[in-house]
Amino acid sequence: MRWLTQIGEWFDHRLQLAAPIRDAAEHRVPRNASSWFYVFGSAALTVFMLQIVTGILLALIYVPSASEAWSSLQALNHDVALGWFIRAMHGWGSNFMVAIVLIHMVQVFLFGAYKFPRELTWIIGVFLLLMTLGMAFSGQVLRFDQDAYWGLGIGASIASRVPFAGPMIVKLMLGGPIIAGATLSRFFALHVFVIPGMLIGFVCLHVLMVLKLGINEWPMPGRLVKRATYEREYHELTKKDGEPFVPDAIWKDMFFAAFILIAVAACAIYFGPFGPSGQPDPTIIQTAPKPDYFFLWLYALLSLLPPSMETPALLIGPVVAIIGLLLLPFLSGEGEKSWKRRPIAVLTVLLIAITLGEFTHLAGFTPWSPHMNAWSGNPVPERFLHSSTALQRQGALVFQSKQCRNCHSLGELGGQRGPALDSVAVRLTQDQLIRQVIQGGGNMPAYGKNLSPAETTALVAFLETLHPEGQVPAREAALREGGVQP
Secondary structure (H helix, E strand, O other): OHHHHHHHHHHHHHHOOHHHHHHHHOOEEEHHHOOHHHOHHHHHHHHHHHHHHHHHHHHOOOOOOOOOHHHHHHHHHHOOOOHHHHHHHHHHHHHHHHHHHHHHHHHHHHOOOOOOOOHHHHHHHHHHHHHHHHHHHHHHHHHOOHHHHHHHHHHHHHHHOOOOOHHHHHHHHHOOOOOOHHHHHHHHHHHHHHHHHHHHHHHHHHHHHHHHHOOOOOOOOOOEEOOOOHHHHHHHHHHHOEEEHHHHHHHHHHHHHHHHHHHHHHHHHHHOOOOOOOOOOOOOHHHOOOOOHHHHHHHHHHHHOOHHHHHHHHHHHHHHHHHHHHHHHHHOOOEEOOHHHOHHHHHHHHHHHHHHHHHHHHOOOOOOOOOOOOOOOOOOOHHHOOOOOHHHHHHHHHHHHOOHHHOOEEOOEEOOOOOOOOOHHHHOOHHHHHHHHHHOEOOEOOOOOOOOHHHHHHHHHHHOOOOOOOOOOOOOHHHHHOOOOO
């Protein structure tokens, strides 16, 4: 043991880390704060470390390529020794991490731990929650199966609605006009490098502030927070009725963290990894894709809202919620901490929990928008085929076989998600129709890889016939200026 001690002393003489580590481990905490209600922060940190380890192991095998991602996950599931278990640990670890961070935020809110002088600690916690959700979403995209493809499509649709910057955000997100290999590369970089790097930095800052400002004391009814006296009273409390975090208070954190790791492993063994489901195919929209559980409420909300309400709800609601969370410690930085004397806080948590729980429940049987009641078996109304050429009739067959009517109505029959096509030839020129079909845009997926040139030509030829009788279709302005009449 002597040579180990000598090596340790050699490193400590140069790094001088022993004293800071000892001070951090032995910092005093209020004795009544050594409670099971205070174990969620350390549990979240433990699961995050699990995610780092399993993520590194997965990155050794995973190929972030549109043509290889799905196959590499299949190889992990079936060919690599314990590959399925590592994937399952990583997937279930993500679910547990989101849940634990949410519970920790609720506990901090109910216990008034966001009040003076811990305002910045709370704000950093809000960003940690957002980054945790970002990690979860980007991880689902990397599965690159049907659920991932359509989940990303819905995410891109939401981003496209941002005023002015929407198209730029979508292009930055997808790496181009369609979901392809560049999209996967960008999300791989986000999931493996960008977001984890930010998480590590914010976690370190969060832990540092907890050490500097101390763990929130047990919220006693009638013990008010006053900026002028709180810090002095807190230090007096830790001296009079405090204990060192190590070894007196840490055992509950260690026990709960071990329990969480065992629970993650049990779920991984029993339920297995998440996906991948079928390979991504933008033409199969009746797959009814489902996001992971922490976004199910949003899935149900999008399914139930009328189209006119979607954009305000998606753009205004989250922004107001995030701003409210960030401003909370400044609007309510003093006063009562105990949840027993803060009925509005308790009712707010209950209302949010019931609302999110109900939407999550509804997502189990709520149809994905568009409503799937407009199948391709419904015939094209005869008036749209009157006097049509063979090419245009072939285009009508493509229109049916590719299930365009799931999203678009024709003759007042069909889906309502996309715009009606009865007069599409008046709104879009031939080039614009070709571009929309191949590249997609807005809520419409790109069909460039799922239509042959001949099918695209025929489909556009049919779409060019869809205009009111007596009204000419749209033409390029250059043609009109050059003397060519429509």
